[in-house]
Amino acid sequence: MVDGGNREALERIADALERLAPAAANPVDLTSGDAFRWDGQDASPIIPFAPIAIDLLTGIDEQKARLLDNTDRHAKGHGAHDVLLWGSRGMGKSALAKAAVWALQEQGKDIALIEAPSDQLEKLPLLFETLAPVKRRFILFIDDIGFAEGSSEPRLLRSMLEGGASQRPANVRLYVTSNRRHILSRQMSEQDDPINPRDAVDDQLALSDRFGLRLGFHAASQDAYLAIITKYAEIHGLQFDREDALLWAKQRGSRSGRIAWQYIVELAGRTGVALT
Incomplete structure (x- = not known):
């Protein structure tokens, strides 16, 4: 049995612990806002979202036209591809991905960008569960992706892009940038594999093949x-x-x-x- 003095002491301790405990974060409203950043657990708004205007991106006219068209299709709920933007550093891959979304937002299209870190791929199914019921379209942007030799993440990403249990929902398309066309580098050990050297290379190519649209960015003349x-x-x-x-x-x-x-x-x- 707790006497009055002990009860008061316990109540003071409970009050102090409650004040020390962090307040529960309010979930971000994904139905409004132009862009978000996902940290592997929670999404937070990017304010301001002010990418470079798409008309200012020069020397990549074909890439601009194709990506803008694909993004517009997705915003309208039509068939649209997941996209791999690959090639030389500094040629506008990341800038174009963001600019295409912003250009459509300027036209009044209900589409948002979500940036996700490339080292949190195993947690993307959690994000997909969050986005699936939201009544708007999203571009999930993963910048500068790459994998260590022997990593299981390429197979995980392939599963998300096509046919796996963790496949991305219909209102989400992935836009991924990489310095390499096939994302993974070919190691000499693969070429020398005495069992089946072709299998290792085919496994790499299978990932880039999952992207319906692949846009190359080459060094500027x-x-x-x-x-x-x-x-x-x-x-x-x-x-x-x-x-x-x-x-x-x-x-x-x-x-x-x-x-x-x-x-x-x-x-x-x-x-x-x-x-x-």
Whole structure:
């Protein structure tokens, strides 16, 4: 039997523990908002969601048209593909995935982007359960995906894309970026496998084959690089010297949309111009 003094002490302890305990997080409203970030357990809104305007992405016109069309189909509830955007660094793969969703949102389409980390694939079925009953369309964006040799995650992702128990729901499409066309690198050990070297390679190809749309992004030619800079410079009222722009790329060992934008930032800094 607890006397009055002990009861009061227990109540004070209980009150203190209740104050220390974190308040239960309110679930995010996935029916509104433009973009979300999923951490493997919970989704949180990305505010503001302000990707680069799709018209500013230069030198990838075919990729823009095809991805925008596919995303529009999905927003309308029509047949649409999961997409693999692969190729050179800095050529706009991630920027295009986000810009395509934002462009349709600007048109009033009810579609949202959800960013998911590439190291939480085994937890995606939990996210799918959350998204499936929501009455809107989603693009699940996974950036810079890659797997260690011997990882089981490629088979898990294949199952999600086609035919598995954890298959993504109809209102979700996956947009994945990778520096490699087949996502996984081919190791020399696979080529030398005395049992069946072809099986290892086929297993890799089977993953990229699950994406109905595969868009390649190649290193920019000199003309394409200069065209990107020209467009950015016109928008921001900057003048540039062709040879200076080429030297900037040469010093960095590559030509890409990212390198072009970094040059614009440098040019704006030199001339005292603020970039918005």
